[in-house]
Amino acid sequence: MATTTIQNQVEVPNGITVGGTSDKIHKIFAQSSTIDFGSASAGAIVTSNVSVAGVDETKNSAVLVSCQSALTAGLVLSGRVSAANTVQLSLLNTTSGTINEAGKEFDIVVFQIEA
Numbered sequence: 742m743a744t745t746t747i748q749n750q751v752e753v754p755n756g757i758t759v760g761g762t763s764d765k766i767h768k769i770f771a772q773s774s775t776i777d778f779g780s781a782s783a784g785a786i787v788t789s790n791v792s793v794a795g796v797d798e799t800k801n802s803a804v805l806v807s808c809q810s811a812l813t814a815g816l817v818l819s820g821r822v823s824a825a826n827t828v829q830l831s832l833l834n835t836t837s838g839t840i841n842e843a844g845k846e847f848d849i850v851v852f853q854i855e856a
Contacts, residue, residue: 768853770796773809777844781816781834788831793851796822801854806830809846816840822851 774791781787796802804820806828812818815836823829828849834840 764801764854766852767800767855768795768851770794770851770853771849773846773848775844775846776830778830778832778842780839780841781832782839783834783837786831786833788829790823791828791830791847791849792826793822793828793849794826796826796828796851797853798822798824798827803852803854804828805850805852807848809848812845813840813842816842818847820849 770793772793776789776791778787778789800822802822804822806818806820808818812832815834817833817835818830819833820828820830828851830847830849832842
C-alpha cells in the first residue's frame with residue numbers, strides 16, 4: 742500500500758466520506774508549530790493561538806493536536822478553530838500545583854467537514 746505525506750493543505754472538491762455518515766471531509770490542513778504556553782496555575786487553562794492559513798471558522802472542523810514530546814503529567818491538550826486562519830490550542834492543568842510547560846513542538850491537523 743502506498744502512503745502520501747500531507748504538506749500544508751489538501752483539498753478534495755467532492756469530499757471524502759468517512760464511515761457511514763453523510764459528512765464529507767473537504768479540506769485537511771497539517772503543520773507543526775513551536776509553542777511556549779508559559780505557566781498554568783492549578784486547575785487553570787492556558788491558550789495559544791496558532792496561524793493556520795486557510796482554515797475557516799464557519800465550517801465544521803475537527804482538530805487533532807499532539808505534542809512531539811511528552812507533556813508534563815496532569816496536562817490535557819486540545820484544539821479548535823477559533824477564527825479565520827487561526828487554531829486555538831489549550832492546556833488544562835489538572836494538578837494541584839503550577840506547571841510551566843517550556844516551548845515544545847506540536848503537530849496540528851485540521852479536518853474541515855461539510856454535511
